[in-house]
Amino acid sequence: MAGPKKTDNIGSQEDRFLQAFKEYNDALFRHACIRLSDREKAIDVVHDTYTKVWSYVRNGHVIDSYRSFLYKVLNNLIIDEYRKHKEQSLDALLEQEGVDEGAFEELSESTVEALAATIDGRHALGLVEKLPDVYKEVIILRFVDGLGPKEISDLIEESENVVSVRLYRALHQLRELVLKTPSSSLRKIKK
């Protein structure tokens, strides 16, 4: 992730920011749209993401990696958006699900892969919105944005083991939803 660093090479910072807009605006929208299940809100959140990053840059800070920084800001804004409407917390979710830290060590990438292989991806996207946000977050970051476990752990500020557990649980729930829900009744996200 970028470390804040003062610089006086201002012109190139502006250019880099605009380049980052052109490069990632679509991916950010996609992410926000899936997580928020609302196109208009997704556009607003993406707009807010970029304005926040611009405020950071205009004060002389340098961003080493726009991609990770943009996703971080976007993710925080999405969480804020959720907190406006939902009271569900991660701790509550973990408590509800009874996450055993000892189970973390049992999970691995191969376990997650094995589970994902059993899910029909074409139908899963429409059911992701039904997942809790913490699961939705990791699913989208992993399978839509293409971030690896380490990148996701940096972004959400959790350990890689927690990320793996969430991915597993997210996929598990998603699989159950896919199996339960007929494809004809899948709600489409407004395009």
Added chain:
Amino acid sequence: MKRFETQFNTEAKKLSLTASEKALLEERLTAYMEYHPMAVPDEKVVKKQILKVSEPFLWLSIPKRVISVSFSVSAIFLLIVVPAMAEQAVPGDVLYGVKVRINEEVRGSLNISAEQKANWETLRVERRLNEARQLAKAGKLTPEMEARVAATVVKQKEIAKEQIAVLNAEDSETATLASATLASVLEVQGTLLEADLGASDTNELTKVIEDSRVDIEDGLESEIVSKEKLTAMLEIGTTRAHESLLSLEGDIGTEQYEQILRRITDIESAIHTSGEGEESQGKMYSAWQDLQKLISYISGLNHPSEVAVETLVPIKLTIEERLKEVAIQYHTLEPEYQKLVALDSEGIEADIFEKLQYSLPNLSDLLEVAKEPNADTLEMAEASLKEARAIIESLVTMLDINPDKIELPIDNGLGTSTATTTDEIIEESNTDQSTSTEILPTIQ
């Protein structure tokens, strides 16, 4: 998972911003950026502006270390090298202004007491006169330059006088000595300059110097300076003279070095043998004047002169040397006296012979005083011999005779002879006249 990921991703990619949404988003963001421009100066823009304004100028990037070293070197050059070079400058040189208006002013500002200031202004007079000598030696003392130097000397002399007057208000004894020093400096440097100019007639500059000296000496009241003060100042002065002379060792000849050293020793002897009373104070004051002349002479040796130190500061003989000198003088004059006594009237006019006879007893008395002098009768013996010489020379002139041709009687006691014949007497006189034709120093 790859299959799931591919499928999931493919479905997700169907979610994207439309062109209008993208355009609107970009427009909103651009507007936000315009309303919230960069908070720090846009270096890129500023740089462009600088280049536009300063294009005719070459922008050099000089390391800080180079600048600091250059500054140090420049400071050393300006503060040390240039002032040192300026010390050798004379009127008309580029650095002369630095010497007079900077070096001397800085040195003058370091003087705190009135005595130090008076001494410094006297030294400045000496410096001006030394410069005149340098110009004279180099043949650059043109009438215009001479007038300029003369004006400078007078001006500097007046400044020194003013400073001495200020000193006089605090310490009249020291002020008197300072005046004596100034007068000595003018006398010595004037003599040296005259020798450097080589003119038989005194030129304008030397006249100005002499007039300045007289002006200073007119106001002197040497008797107000106590013997104690003179003793202390002489002690300090002789030390300074020794140091000045030592600094010239190797630069001047051995004989000249010894001559000067002898005179310093004479002055030191005068300090210790001065005695008491007014006469003693007079001797000490005279020693002070000689010392200042000597110091000024030594300082002038940076520019060699044909003037011998004897001209300025005659040697002071010791008691033993003076007694020896008296003995030599006596043995020179006594035979001449005998020659005169032996003369008869033949070939001499009667009135001249009468004058001769009349003078002989007086001459005898004078020689008798100088016959066996001691320390107590030394001065009287010297004075007697001086008068006896003068009488003999005038008698010889009057008689128009060659003393060498006169038979000289042999004197028992001082020059006693056992000869009985004239030839023996002549032979003995010839033997004894080994010193009669020697050129002996005149007793002063």
